[in-house]
Amino acid sequence: MKAVTWHGKRDVRVVEVPDPKIEEPTDAIIRVTTTNICGSVLHLYEVLGAFMDRGDVLGHEAMGIVEEVGSAVTQIKPGDRVVIPFQMSCGSCYSCDQQLYTQCETTQVREYGSGAALFGYSKMYGQVPGGQAEYLRVPQAQFTHVRVPDGPPDERYVYLSDVLPTAWQAVEYASIPDGGTVVILGLGPIGDMSSRIAAHKGARVIGVDLVPERLERVRARGNEVVDLREHEKDLGDAIRDMTDGRGPDSVIDAVGMEAHGSPVPKFAQTLAGLLPDALAQPIMQKAGVDRLTALYSAIDIVRRGGTISLSGVYGGTADPLPMLTLFDKQIQLRMGQANVKRWVDDIMPLLDDEDVLGVETFATHRIPLADAPKAYETFQKKEDGAVKYVMTP
Ligand SMILES: NC(=O)c1ccc[n+]([C@@H]2O[C@H](COP(=O)([O-])OP(=O)(O)OC[C@H]3O[C@@H](n4cnc5c(N)ncnc54)[C@H](O)[C@@H]3O)[C@@H](O)[C@H]2O)c1
Ligand SMILES: [Zn+2]
Ligand SMILES: [Zn+2]
Numbered sequence: 262m263k264a265v266t267w268h269g270k271r272d273v274r275v276v277e278v279p280d281p282k283i284e285e286p287t288d289a290i291i292r293v294t295t296t297n298i299c300g301s302v303l304h305l306y307e308v309l310g311a312f313m314d315r316g317d318v319l320g321h322e323a324m325g326i327v328e329e330v331g332s333a334v335t336q337i338k339p340g341d342r343v344v345i346p347f348q349m350s351c352g353s354c355y356s357c358d359q360q361l362y363t364q365c366e367t368t369q370v371r372e373y374g375s376g377a378a379l380f381g382y383s384k385m386y387g388q389v390p391g392g393q394a395e396y397l398r399v400p401q402a403q404f405t406h407v408r409v410p411d412g413p414p415d416e417r418y419v420y421l422s423d424v425l426p427t428a429w430q431a432v433e434y435a436s437i438p439d440g441g442t443v444v445i446l447g448l449g450p451i452g453d454m455s456s457r458i459a460a461h462k463g464a465r466v467i468g469v470d471l472v473p474e475r476l477e478r479v480r481a482r483g484n485e486v487v488d489l490r491e492h493e494k495d496l497g498d499a500i501r502d503m504t505d506g507r508g509p510d511s512v513i514d515a516v517g518m519e520a521h522g523s524p525v526p527k528f529a530q531t532l533a534g535l536l537p538d539a540l541a542q543p544i545m546q547k548a549g550v551d552r553l554t555a556l557y558s559a560i561d562i563v564r565r566g567g568t569i570s571l572s573g574v575y576g577g578t579a580d581p582l583p584m585l586t587l588f589d590k591q592i593q594l595r596m597g598q599a600n601v602k603r604w605v606d607d608i609m610p611l612l613d614d615e616d617v618l619g620v621e622t623f624a625t626h627r628i629p630l631a632d633a634p635k636a637y638e639t640f641q642k643k644e645d646g647a648v649k650y651v652m653t654p
Contacts, residue, residue: 262277262278262279262280262281262394262395262396263275263276263277263278263394263395263630263631263654264276264277264278264318264390264393264394264395265318265319265320265391265393265394265630265633265634266278266315266316266317266318266319267305267306267310267313267314267315267316267317267319268315268316269310269315270306270310271306271637271638271641273306273319273633273634273637274634275630275631275633275634276316278316278318278390278394280395280396281390281396281397281398282398283329283330283331283398284398285331285333285400286331286332286333286334287331287333287334287351287400287401287402287403288330288331288334288398288399288400288402289327289328289329289330289331289334289337289398289399289402289406290327290328290329290330290396290397290398290399291323291324291325291326291327291328291343291345291392291396291397291399292325292326292327292328292395292396293323293324293325293392293394293395293396293397293654294324294325294326294415294653294654295323295324295325295415295416295419295651295652295653296320296322296323296324296392296393296394296419296630296651296652296654297320297322297323297419297420297422297423297424297624297649297650297651297652298320298322298393298633298636298637298640298649298650298652299320299321299322299347299423299424299450300449300450300451300517301321301382301423301574302319302320302321302381302637303637303640303641304517304518304574305319305382305383306637306641309383309385312383312384312385313383313384314384314388317381317383317388317390317391318381318390318391318393318394319381319391319393320380320381320391320392320393320394321347321379321380321381321382321391321392321422321423322347322392322419322420322422322423322424323344323345323380323391323392323393323397323419323422324342324343324344324345324409324415324418324419324421324422325342325343325345325397326339326340326341326342326343327339327340327341327343328396330402331402333403334402334403335403336402336403336404336406337402337406337408341408342408342409342410342411343406343407343408343409344406344407344409344418344419344421344422345380345392345397345399345405345406345407345422346362346405346406346407346421346422346423346426346601346602347379347380347382347422347423347598347599347601348362348363348365348368348376348377348378348379348380348405348598348600348601349365349368349377349378349379349380349387349389349399349400349401349405350362350363350365350367350368350377350401350404350405350602351365351366351367351368351401351403351404352401352403352404352602353367353404354366354367356377357404360600360602360603361600361603362377362600362601362602362603363376363377363597363598363599363600364376364377365377365378365401367401368387368400368401370384370385370386370387372384373385373386375387376598377598378400379598380392380397381393392422393630393633393652393654394630394654395630395654404602407421407601407602407605409421413612413614414621415651416620416621416623416624416651417612417616417620417621418612419651420454420620420623421601421605421608421612422601423599423601424450424451424454424623424649425454425604425608425618425620426599426600426601426602426603426604426605426608427451427454427572427598427599428451428454428455428457428458428515428572429458429599429604429607429608430572430597430599430600430603430604431451431455431513431515431570431572431599432455432458432459432462432464432513432570433570433604434568434570434572434595434596434597435459435511435512435513435568435569435570435595436510436511436568436570436593436595437459437462437464437510437511437568438510439463440463440464440465441464441465441509441510441511442464442465442466442467442504442509442510442511443459443464443465443466443467443509443510443511443512443513444467444468444469444500444509444511444512444513444559444562444563445459445466445467445468445469445479445512445513445515446469446470446512446513446514446515446516446555446558446559446573447469447470447514447515447516447517447555447573448468448469448470448472448475448476448478448479448486448515449470449475449515449648450623450648450649451515451572451573452468452470452479452513452515452516453468453475453478453479453623453648454618454623455513455515455572456468456479456482456484457482457618457619458618459513460482460483460484461611461617461618465485466479466484466485467484467485467486467487467500467503467504467509468480468484468485468486468487469486469487469489469496469500469558470486470488470489471488471489471490472643473488474646474648475643475648476488478648482619485503487499487500487503496558496561496562497558497561497562500562501562504564507564507565508562508563508564508565508567509562509563509564509567510563510564510567510568511563511567511568511569511570512559512562512563512567512568512569512570513569513570513571513572514555514556514558514559514569514570514571514572514573515572515573516554516555516573517555517572517573517574517575518552518553518573518574518575553575553582555573556569556571556573556575556582557583559571560583560586560587560590560592561586563590563592565590565591565592566590566591566592566593567590567592567593568592568593568594568595569592569593569594569595570595570596571594571595571596571597572596572599574598623648623649624648624649624650624651625646625647625648625649625650626645626647626649626650626651627650627651627652627653628650628651628652628653629652629653629654630652630653630654632652633652636650636652
């Protein structure tokens with residue numbers, strides 16, 4: 262089959278790889294009908310390459326039709342239409358019982374001290390072949406699936422794999438009080454969708470980014486936006502001016518570790534990207550080379566006693582944090598990979614013909630799988646108005 266594979270820093274290729282087969286009784290094979298490019302994959306493309314091997318199949322936002330199931334999988338059958346969550350979870354361990362599916366104890370990648378295995382997401386997350394391919398093997402398929410109705414187009418449901426539950430969890434974790442205000446840092450797919458969900462729930466939304474089309478998409482839906490390019494030095498003051506001098510109740514950081522505006526770690530990340538894996542892995546894992554600009558902004562912006570919700574991914578372990586300010590401002594901080602199936606029942610009613618979240622017009626680009634290498638490049642450079650790529654194998 263054809264698959265999108267990693268070959269090195271900023272080197273993604275579509276190549277022929279062996280078709281996946283059922284390996285465990287709990288596996289299923291899916292014929293992929295739609296698969297997206299995600300902002301998270303850019304971390305692999307750029308800074309986390311040390312944990313990838315040449316030929317690893319990328320992607321974790323796939324849906325399709327069940328082709329075959331292992332003997333232990335009775336919950337789905339060939340012909341069923343399913344969306345595959347980006348994480349694998351068993352549905353019956355201690356963590357899954359608490360709906361903390363990204364902490365699943367059956368699929369945790371203990372060798373790297375990581376939570377649940379993720380599709381196409383490096384050795385740190387189990388090195389499981391990803392969904393940017395014609396077929397996908399789904400481990401723990403008895404639980405790792407979301408059944409969706411036949412009929413509506415794939416784009417109605419495909420974001421249940423990641424964007425929708427991630428944005429939903431970001432908004433939940435932000436604990437925005439009734440009629441309160443949330444600032445969303447970063448208006449990529451996750452920040453954009455978070456703005457739609459927060460607005461749908463009645464919050465006042467202020468979005469921040471530095472890419473004009475991304476600001477415009479969020480403004481066009483009736484939200485306020487702040488262009489970071491005009492407020493590099495005084496973002497906190499600009500937002501306090503808009504919020505009674507106090508700051509918003511909640512801030513969602515939908516930027517993560519590749520934030521614009523912190524030159525020193527940028528150098529360390531670039532250095533790690535150039536070193537042989539054996540040297541680069543400990544730098545990336547231990548040295549703490551995140552670019553914390555967005556998180557620092559969030560800490561500055563949020564009102565005293567407010568809540569910060571981190572959905573952007575951070576990976577370092579030694580970054581100094583402004584603990585004094587966090588403590589003094591009595592800030593509540595919540596974070597983590599989205600527990601996909603925790604939120605599906607909340608989201609599903611919004612995915613009807615009314616399409617209040619605008620999922621069917623969310624993608625900016627629809628392309629064949631063969632065009633993935635160019636798309637990765639364009640998406641990484643944020644050119645051509647690229648916010649979300651949807652691919653057809
Ligand atoms: N928690 C989860 O389960 C989960 C799931 C998916 C994605 N993510 C993470 O969420 C983050 C966002 O994902 P995405 O797909 O929207 O990525 P993206 O890269 O498309 O979006 C990030 C946006 O942040 C903007 N930005 C950069 N620096 C900024 C700054 N200092 N202040 C404000 N905005 C800034 C960029 O211009 C960009 O538009 C990534 O870190 C991704 O890995 C987390
Ligand atoms: Zn993703
Ligand atoms: Zn589990």
